Amino acid sequence: MMSEKINCLIIGSGPAGYTAAIYAARANMNPVLYQGIQPGGQLTTTTDVENFPGYPDGISGPEMMIELQKQAERFGTDIRNGWITKVDFNNQLKLWVNDEHELECKSVIISTGASAKYLGLESEKKYLESGGGVSACAVCDGFFYKNQQVVIVGGGDSACEEAHYLSKLCSKVTMLVRKDELRASKIMQERVKRTENIEILFNTSTVEVKGDGQVVTSILTKNNITKELKEIPATGFFVAIGHKPNTDIFKPFLDMDSTGYIINELGSTKTNVEGVFVSGDAADHTYRQAITAAGTGCMAALDAERYLAAL
Ligand code: NDP
Numbered sequence: 001m002m003s004e005k006i007n008c009l010i011i012g013s014g015p016a017g018y019t020a021a022i023y024a025a026r027a028n029m030n031p032v033l034y035q036g037i038q039p040g041g042q043l044t045t046t047t048d049v050e051n052f053p054g055y056p057d058g059i060s061g062p063e064m065m066i067e068l069q070k071q072a073e074r075f076g077t078d079i080r081n082g083w084i085t086k087v088d089f090n091n092q093l094k095l096w097v098n099d100e101h102e103l104e105c106k107s108v109i110i111s112t113g114a115s116a117k118y119l120g121l122e123s124e125k126k127y128l129e130s131g132g133g134v135s136a137c138a139v140c141d142g143f144f145y146k147n148q149q150v151v152i153v154g155g156g157d158s159a160c161e162e163a164h165y166l167s168k169l170c171s172k173v174t175m176l177v178r179k180d181e182l183r184a185s186k187i188m189q190e191r192v193k194r195t196e197n198i199e200i201l202f203n204t205s206t207v208e209v210k211g212d213g214q215v216v217t218s219i220l221t222k223n224n225i226t227k228e229l230k231e232i233p234a235t236g237f238f239v240a241i242g243h244k245p246n247t248d249i250f251k252p253f254l255d256m257d258s259t260g261y262i263i264n265e266l267g268s269t270k271t272n273v274e275g276v277f278v279s280g281d282a283a284d285h286t287y288r289q290a291i292t293a294a295g296t297g298c299m300a301a302l303d304a305e306r307y308l309a310a311l
Contacts, residue, residue, distance in 0.1 A: 003102035006032050008304055009095065010077075011084050012111035012246075014041025015290045016280025018068035019297030020109045020304075025075035027305050029107075032078040034097065039081070040065030041113050042243075042281075043290055052290050061139075064290075089253040089273045106311065107275045107304040110250065110262065111297060114243035114281040114288075119153065123209040127237070133216030134209060136239045138162035142169050145236040151176060151219045153206055154240035160188035162240050167195045174232050175200045176221060209237050245282050254278075261285050269300040277303050 008024050010017050013035035024031035038044065043061035050058040059067075073079060086096040093105040116136035118124055128134040135141040138152070142165060150170045152163050155177035166173045175192065180202045182189045192198050201221065207229065208220040219232045245260045255263040255272045262271060262283045269277040279300040280293035 003094070003104040006030075006103050006105045007308065008032070008107045008109065008301075009093075009103060009105040010034070010109045010111060011095075012036055012041065012113055012280065012282075013039050013065070013069070013079075014043060014111060014113045014280055014293060015065075015068060016113070016282075016293040016297035016300070017041070017109070017111035018065075018072045019294040020111060020279055020301040021072035021077040021079075021297075022068075022075060023298050023301030024109075024304065025072060025077045027301065029301070029305060029308065030076075030078070031301075032080065032103075033072065034080050034082045034084055036112065036246075037083055040069070049290060084249065087249050087253065089250075089276065093273075093275055105275075107308055108277070109269075109297075109300045109304055110247070110271075110276065110278045110282050111280045111293075111300070112246040112282045113293075114245045116239065117242050117244050118239050119206055119241065121206065121209060123211075124206075124237070124239070127209055127211055127216050130214070132211060132214055133235055134237045134239070138165045138238050138240070141236070141238075142166050145170050147171050148235045149174070149233055150236035150238060151232055151234040152238040152240055154242075155179065155182040155184060156240070156242065157184045157188050158242070159240035160184040160192045162238060163192050163198050164188075164195060166236075166238065167192075167198050170236070171197065173198045174219075174234070176204045176206060176219075177202050178205050178224065179203065243281070243288075245285075247282050257285075259285065269296055269303045275304075275307055277307075 008029040008031040010020050010033040021031050021033045048058040082097040085099045088094040095103045146169050149172045151174045153176040203224045204221050207222050210218045221230050247260045262278045277300040279296035
């Protein structure tokens with residue numbers, strides 16, 4: 001089968017991918033961008049983005065991603081639906097879309113981001129897969145639990161943000177925090193602590209997501225200090241415990257840390273493979289912000305441009 005020749009391939013459609021595309025398209029690099037299975041990336045699962053410079057009144061995550069896509073398209077980015085399933089960086093830069101369509105690339109910018117983590121309980125998996133009440137996205141699924149009681153696990157900014165979002169829809173939100181403190185920023189901590197229908201249970205872990213076989217009915221929790229078990233009535237169980245980088249397919253070829261974050265050359269977006277660059281959360285476990293992802297997307301396009309010019 002003939003492979004398609006691509007000058008600059010961008011994988012991913014979050015702020016990193018779209019920013020790389022804007023720069024690459026304006027530099028006449030004819031970028032082709034594959035959106036992946038979640039067009040717009042993680043920001044499509046968030047409510048208001050209040051910390052991205054240039055939006056003094058904030059903007060909703062999905063809206064911002066549509067604007068970024070339009071901006072990338074305006075300069076001629078070829079934006080496609082599809083999922084990169086296979087990679088071969090041995091001699092050339094070869095990649096496959098949905099296992100069949102072969103791409104032969106001169107340069108590749110990886111902006112595949114990260115995905116939500118789950119606790120790993122059998123019962124969690126069961127009700128996640130059946131759509132019976134387990135979710136990692138309050139903004140996507142909160143609506144289904146209107147006027148109901150829900151439980152959310154996690155103590156970071158995501159958990160606080162989602163708990164606050166849910167508190168406006170649900171009658172009660174119980175937060176399960178495994179330590180005796182929240183990891184979230186002070187402003188987010190204050191926001192949840194001030195909210196009347198949010199109860200925070202510290203030193204508490206999840207033992208089981210209980211249900212009637214179809215839908216979730218309660219969460220069995222354990223106090224890590226007293227070992228006391230407690231069953232909390234809930235129809236929704238939200239998980240907000242962090243993320244895992246989407247880098248598995250690159251593992252045989254790229255240097256990564258133990259979690260799977262791609263290691264780039266200091267002060268650049270270069271990976272250990274010539275012509276392959278990385279931007280956004282796929283390489284960033286520290287900042288993980290839309291603005292930093294956009295910044296490294298820009299860097300990756302500039303690095304790729306210099307690389308292509310030198311070929
Ligand atoms: P974090 O890694 O910051 O927090 C994860 C939370 O989940 C921690 O409280 C952690 O507990 C807990 N946790 C992890 N694993 C488990 C487990 N197995 N069981 C129970 N609890 C667990 O992830 P976030 O997604 O919250 O945030 C990621 C980054 O994005 C951060 O830098 C954050 O600041 C940023 N962010 C910013 C927002 C904003 O500015 N509006 C909104 C959302 C995120 P422990 O503390 O004990 O490790």
